[in-house]
Amino acid sequence: MASVRLVTLKALHGSTSSLFNLTQSLRPLTQFSTIRAFSATMSPPSTAVVYENQGPPDAVVRVIEVPPVEIKEKDVCVKMLAAPINPSDINRIEGVYPVRPQVPAVGGYEGVGEVHSLGSAVTGLAPGDWVIPSPPSFGTWQTYIVKEQSVWHKIDKSTPMEYAATATVNPLSALRMLEDFGNLKAGDSIVQNGATSIVGQCIIQLAHTRGIHSINIIRDRAGSEEVKEKLKKLGADEVYTESQLEVKNVKSLLTSVPEPAVGYNCVGGNSASLVLKFLRQGGTMVTYGGMSKKPVTVPTSAFIFKDLSLRGFWLQKWMSSDKAMECRNMIDYILGVAREGKLTYEMELVPFNDFHTALDKSLGKLGSQPKQVIKF
Template sequence: MNGNGGLRSFSKIMSPQSKAIVYERHGSPDSVTRVVMLPPVEVRENDVCVKMIAAPINPADINQIEGVYPVRPPLPAVGGQEGVGEVYAVGSRVKSLSPGDFVIPSPILSSEKLGTWQTYVVKEEGVWQKIDKMCPIEYAATIAVNPLTALRMLEDFVLLNSGDSVVQNGATSTVGQCIIQLARLRGISSINIIRDRAGSDEAKEKLKALGANKVFLESQLNVKNVKSLLGNLPEPSLGFNCIGGNAASLVLKNLREGGTMVTYGAMSKKPINVSTTSFVFKDLSLRGFWLQRWTSLDKAKECTKMIDYLIGLVRDGTLKYETELIPFEDFSAALDKALGKRGSHPKQVLRF
């Protein structure tokens, strides 16, 4: 009631119309996605409406559209699970965020229904994490998946000390680039394996500029005595595999006795073959890492601190990786690059 005995009136807050990339069935992303206009959505009392600034095309996004990812949103769905945006409007009960704040979807609380490939997203306050506005948008949009994966894998499986070393395939990937730099910060050397392909010499130099200690082509490791190639570096106790097939075998080949290989991807879609010798005489361990499983383990405060830490490294120039900003209108071209149709490219980030 108001002072005159009348009823108070409340007007609904509505989001603007949103342009979105949607898919109504699973399949190849270049054939099942399309651009649509979504109607305005009510911003309820605990909701935050975010105007998206940038969002990447991650392998997991592609796998979700293909229908092969473990978590699949109900169809029809908007693509994308990561990105950065500016708060456009907030509901009456929202306390932690205000219009103008920069936010990212929290890796802890964002759901499989998020959909960051659209111009406006309305979700509950708890889905969003406020970040430093001074972080470059291409990093803000990509900080919560690949860099966080690299950080956790370095810390969760083997106790590493300064002077130790790690080995990885897929070293030119965003996770690979982050592992090189985060390891170097800890005084840990990195042995990196890349594919034999055009431009491999340039790729080697880029990785060395990031701090890679050794970079080998896969063909260079097809020798019996891999240890002789390491020079003064110790045999690694920890390895990372995101490819599978022969590339995974090369990681195992480099590990010392009792070493551990962590698999976090399968880009080749080929299985990991492990010799009996590796198990019996080297006592190797095989582990898996999935960021979504880790973030489900009540890690909210820890996760927030780690993202702030990683953004700090970006701001002071300690952590860097290649991205390519593409206008949202050029989604098809960005998708082709992300699918590998146009050769090898940096991570594609859509700019709204």
């Protein structure tokens, strides 16, 4: 087993004991499970999913015991309740995501927890409150987390746990893109590929609550008719497979839905070209992903004769631009919609003991699976 420097305990839990110094820097991490610092206020020991090097997640992550850490006066100790495995979590472990923690690190980036204990200077929170890290914060795949109060946002405890755990990345991306591009209003329409993704499903539902029509593109696969019906039940106006759009004029397929002002692309390649074909004069295509790993190609005529605009969206960049309060207000809105039953998407709650099975499902080893949410 690889050795880990003592200083890495700070990266795992935010603080470390002053009883040891860096001359004891090359001890296996498991040796620290018996260490206890002499402090009046300490967190419980934690179980965490750790990776010491970037690489294939199923090869580099392991579940370990992490010793208690000091709870300082402005700190909050949170007992985690649930946290999802997102594609971006996988990419961070692989080392291919633009922003990632220094290794060794605890995995996970969003989730929901319950306040366990508080530092002496913390106000506005009490044990038993539900909180989420907002903006999201590294290291949610562990049973206890100690971070400053400023990290935590108190939420309504009547929120379904799995939605509280997953509101900050995918639904917030959907809401921001609806608000940030095209000045959309009731009666307008949007077009998107990747409509079966959680972001895609959220775009359909959040648009529907605002009176905005949606045209949705899905890939050709077995059971596509059932997928169409499922998306229409969520509020989709039109759903097409990519092969259905192999016509000279895709807009001829539209009957009661106006030409879309904004398109959302998370696939790339031919699928992105189909989004462009639907857009009205002066429309905008927003790219927020590239699942096909193929480039977006645009015919010259789209720029010259249709005056189309191409934009990009990355939620983490938006959240890092002094948007903390706006971010929290939007999360409260999303959670309110979820409590009303107007925002739903398929998830599978998996016990923490079965983390590696959930990871295999998230990596696609077991076929198409719903989003995996770890329940601690």
